[in-house]
Each structure stands twice: as C-alpha cells, then as structure tokens.
Amino acid sequence: LPMSAHGYDVLNINRSDTIVFIMPAPPGYPLNGLVMPETNVLLTPFGDFEVDTFLRNAVQNLEFPIFIDDGAFRGPSKDLLEGQLATIKYLMKGNPARVKFLPIMVRFQNVNEQAKDLGPYLAETITDLGIEHLVKVVIMANLSESTSESALIEMDNQWLSSIRSLDFDRAIEMKERGQEPDSQFEFPHFDSLGFGLLTMKWLGVDHGEIITYSHSGQLVLTK
DSSP states (O other): OOOOHHHHHHTOOOTTOEEEEEEEOOTTOOOSEEEEOSOSEEEETTEEEEBOHHHHHHHOOTTSOEEEOGGGGSTHHHHHHHHHHHHHHHHTTTOOTTOEEEEEEEEOSSHHHHHHHHHHHHHHHHHHTTOGGGEEEEEOOOOOEESOHHHHHHHHHHHHHHHHHTOHHHHHHHHHHHTSTTOOEEOTTHHHHHHHHHHHHHTTOSOOOOOOOOOGGGOTTTO
C-alpha cells in the first residue's frame, strides 16, 4: 500500500539492516508452521534482493515446524512480496544492495500455542546472533473482513491499538469474538499478526508502528 511520510520515517534503513517480512501463507498452500525461501536471491522485474541466508539458516530447527520452499513464494504471494520490495527500493533511492531480506510465511493450526512457541524462538535466535539492533520486522496482513464498512473501521481501530501495544492477549480475545455465531467479522490473517506481535515483544520492542493502513473503500481504484 502507499506509505505515509510517517511510515517512511519508521522504516528508516541503516547501512546493514535485515528486513524480516512476516506474511500470511497463500490460500491452498499446505502449511502448519513457518516457511522461508530456499533461494539466496529474490528475483523481481525491478531488481534482485539478497536473502539473509545467515539468519534463515540459524532459524531452522528440527524441533519446530519450520520449512524451506520456494514454491510458497510464487503467484499472489510473489506479487505481495514484490510490492513491499518495490517500496523498499524506492525508499533507498534505487539501491537496496546493502540491505538483506527474509520473508517468512505463516499458517498455524493452533495459533495461540504455536505463536507463543515460534515468536519467542525467532526473537531469541535473532538476539543470540547479536543482530537485534540490525533487524526490522514488518508484518503484512489483512486485519479484518466485514460486510459493514463502519463496523470494519471500528474493529480495525481496535486491531491497530493492539498492534501498537503489542498486546497478543487482547488480539486473541478479538479473534475469539470473530468466531462467535453472530459475529460480523472474520480475521483471515491472524496467524501472521499474532506471530509478528510476539516476535517483536520478545525482541524487547516497546511498541509497534503502523507503517501503512487502508480499508477496502480506499482501494477501489487500485485493487
């Protein structure tokens, strides 16, 4: 999505940053856990982007459902990721060579339990490597879906508050509300949201920042 001036300021890129993209797994892709790309370079129509293979290899752990598969990063997921990479390239004035990237796709069967295992695990891996000051975590997700635009905006405001405060427990409560029979809402990407919130919280981040947000009524001309 188009990034605000505040978003550009938040995503200020330093000399040796790694950007971890936490994103939802594509519909139909069989996954229960995390998946990262096998390739060492993300090839796009507007340039090549280096994968942080050091962090990717360190994250792999046979005790957790963490997989390597380039197939997950094709089709709509490739388009989603390329949109973020294009923004980063523009932000860096066309020269992203000094930044590395690690896209991580997420889908859980039990988000409450698995996010509480894998979020802290990713954060502790980054901290153990001594690179926590070099890593930026970017979550990409649809917050909520509703047939009522006014209800959607109200619910998304609650989501944005939870993201800013990294309040996973409150987010779980909202997800449970969405599962009630009379609910007006669905939360299609809660897995990536919950995993991202706990990763940042365990990294010692004191709050999350909203880089960009739009609801569907604002995207009629572009989506």
